[in-house]
Amino acid sequence: MTTATVSPAVQNTAAAVSAARAGELAAVAGRPLSAVTGAEIQAPLIQGGHIRYANLDYGASAPALSVVSAYLNEILPYYASVHRGAGYASQISTSVYENARNIVRDFVGGRPDDSVIFTRNTTDSLNLLAGCLPHRDGQPTGDVLYLDIEHHANLLPWQGVPHRSVVAAPTITGTIAALRAELQQGQVSLLAVTGASNVTGEILPIRALAALAHEYGARIVVDAAQLAPHRRINISADDIDYLAFSGHKLYAPFGAGVLVGRTDWLDAGTPHLAGGGAVREAKLDGVSWATGPARHEGGSPNVLGAATLARATQVIASLDQERWHAHEAAIRSYLVAGLQKIDGVTVHQIFSDTDPGTGTIGVVNFSVAGYDAGLVAAYLSAEHGVGLRDGRFCAHPLLKRLGLPSGSLRASFGVGSRLEDAERLLAGLEQLRRTGLGWDYVVDSGRWVPANDTRTYPHWAPNTPGTAGAAPCLDD
């Protein structure tokens, strides 16, 4: 295996900032903040050789924290049924699973009587809540209100219940005013809003939005899939009624998500998964449903997913917040400044009043004039070993409104990232601008892939690169 060295363009990029600034950036973000599993994997390059994989796709799924991987190995020997056995391992598994609720509740600053329900992911959590909206005399008591900037997970579950949507204004201030105007119309039961845009990384003011919803008698659910891996959230302090997030974006990619929030709606709502564990008593022709988390957690729960999610929250909670934010902000500001210097590259954002320092998470959205986003992503992967996301990010209404109906590119990063990841991306784009593509690319199953690709995956991943399948949410 040969290892490609970082191209000279990287040094050029580094030279684009002053030596003092480069030193400052390197001190803050030259290294990962926390160790993650797989940080040194080598990606095969289309023209031969290997290079360290620069993972700029944390926003889709983040790698496991090394602490979390170690914890998984530690508890795995004790894995057994949860809530169903008197045996030693079952008792331990049950204890770990139930304790995970307390850890997650603490992590989000939950109220003592909040429910903590383990789900598959954020999508599952929001669908669960959609089944628990309040009714009076068999009729929903109000509409769900949401913005057009939402990920489909916080858009589609509400389309099955009475709902209204609001087009976000060009500013956050204007968007709050637009939501207020809609709330003033009355009959809103729930405001569903993202904590941070998965498309642009811009943060929404959830405390102010909670106060706004409550002023008009509505509750608020925050889709924290993107926010939770980047900012501490305190639902008691911010008066958030419901919060949903996913383990796989929070450095615990073992299949669990969570919904935390007020118990009354959840205990009165339709059980999310009818089956074993969700009942007090079942008869041949009837059932008395359980209350509490069990009501919605039918079937054998994902104990390892919940346990590792909880362990990841402990690691994130232990980070020095100043260093954490400085690390991420350094990579982001360096990347944005570098992108803005490259001819034909446009960085996208939704709101003109977003504070570039404190109002964003480690997500940057951009496009390259003259190139399809999917082609740029394929090029960066094949020729530079850089992984990022292209497409419409499961946010079709927003991409359409931003004038990007065929998609754009998204670089996203987190605690396992380092400045060099951003440098590698910038170097690849600069080379694209200077010399164009270094290989032929074709469209295969809806995705751009290198032509005549002879690279192989490890033996346990049988597809050859480029034929792994089209990305969901990419097609029209």
Ligand SMILES: Cc1ncc(COP(=O)(O)O)c(C=O)c1O
């Ligand atoms: C803001 C946001 N909400 C919801 C989701 C859905 O998360 P999951 O796929 O874990 O259900 C995502 C995933 O990208 C997201 O970014």
